[in-house]
Amino acid sequence: MNAPTTTERYARVIEVSKRVRWEIERDVIRGRRFDYDKTFMPDGLSLAPELPFLSPADARLLSQVQGRTYSYMFGLVERFISAKVLDVSRDHVFGDQVALEAMVRMNDEEIKHQELFRRLETQMAQDMPAGHVQTAAPNEVAHVVLGKSTWAVLALTLNIELMSQAHYRASIGPQVGLSELWKDVFLFHWREESQHAILDEMELRREDARLDPAQRAAAVGELIELVGAIDGILQGQAAADAAYFTSVAAATFTDSQRQQIGEKMLKAYRWQYIVSGAMEPRFRQVLFGLIGDEQRQRIETALAPLTYAVPAANEIEMPLAA
Template sequence: MQATATAERKSAASQVSQRYAKCIEASKRVQWDIDRDVIRGRTFDFTKKFMPDGLSKINELPFLNGDEARFLSQIQGRTYANMFGLVERFIGAKVLEVSKAHWLGDQVALEALIRLTDEELKHQELFRRLEVMTAEGMPAGYQFKPRPNEVAHNVLAKSTWAVLGLTLDIEIFSQTHYRASIEPDTNLSDLWKDVFLFHWKEESQHAILDELEWRREHARLSEVERDRGVMDLIDLVGAVDGICQVQAEADASYFLMHAGRAFTSAEEKVIRDVVLKAYRWQYIVSGALEPRFADVLKALVTPAQMDRIGKALGPLLEHAAH
């Protein structure tokens, strides 16, 4: 019986190692360069939208004309790129940290995680460059409020279980956004669209690795440590919502300043509410509702813990999905 159990453990470990190996293979196959493959000497087409309507919620602002709707989509798109640059700051650091568990163990897993970290550093460089490029074609006054290093420091102070859970959520919704909304929209700037095509190609492998590492971390924790992780994850969701609120207010104000006409106080209120709704949808709710993430989360938490998470998400779900 002991020999059978040992054989089963070895078989399970081999299967996990094969998943890491497949991520390495895919990473090598889709590897891209910022200048050669993505930017290719191009600039953004500001006669087109950046964010698709399904993500921007602009269709909930029927009183905007075409130019105004396009401008607001470009503001949201600029923030979308900056937000990914922000989260990849702590994602890269956390993955580099958890890779330590494989230093003297599975070298295939180690290679996969190091490749992920290298790709996240590349993504950060890409998004920094996009901010410079979008600034050249938009009015002065835009502000990205969160400070990436400060946010990363606060996130990394939470338990690894919680950070890996948040990371999986982010990297799954980045894929969902591209496939469901960005890729099929023919009215977006070609360059902006290509940025998220290439980003999606690498994030597909990252989500697999996130899940493997989250499950590995979960397996080594006590019940008390897992419960702390759930509390930390709820806190992190609240922190993300805080960022959404601050940036939504900044972006709505920037839009109102440069829209080219005055809006009624009622219209201004709706604009601010819709931008916040869009950001809650983009960065929290769309990921929480994604079946792939929900299935992993349910497998790792108790019904009581799931209920706590659901109550914390309830007000956000009600606002963003309404």
């Protein structure tokens, strides 16, 4: 059997996109609110079991604080993803119209996802104690990211969208006892993101074919810079979330426990948003298939200080795969 042509691959994405399409209120929210008697982020992502002094109620609260940030972070990254999708779509305007339709549909879905996460934040702001802080503004982050090369932004985007699928398939989907609305949000999100990752890879390969070795090496450097910028955001958000959690939790924590909470919050966020994605098998196959050993070593050296951020116990099978 002959391999599908590029146009046929775009057409398949369109077909699946039409089949799995959903609407925010009709299919996902359906008039529901989050159940705060249940966990949001599963243990394999939140790393709550690594804080054994937490009561069950406070461990559940920790998962909800992290879950609120998880929703916010996806809304944040989808701001620059949708902008980049619009940008690369221009290459297809007077070319492959099937490819153009696929990219336009992807952008429509990314904008819808941003609206979904804004709706969820409005709910959580009403239902959770006051004081939660979002430390990075989506537009400001988007301006920084979009200042980098298309190759670097597409590589980061592929990483994020494969990572989100891996989180759902390996952790959120199989976990029993999560808030039903929370679980449904990421089920529906996963269904559309699975097609986005296919397009990300196709567009990354198309962009990569334009680069010479020097340009590719520069793009790898920009990807490393973007990961560093994300880690900076995570450090700020982890500190803010640790302070918020300790201020609203039922327990009164010692100074040592507060320090541990802050450290584990940052570890969890590095695991969720950087390390789990860097370990994802398909991402590694694509990325390292495009670059040589020297550039691979640059990436692995840059990531080395973060690789401690993996679950300490066998709470989740690794690596997470999309």
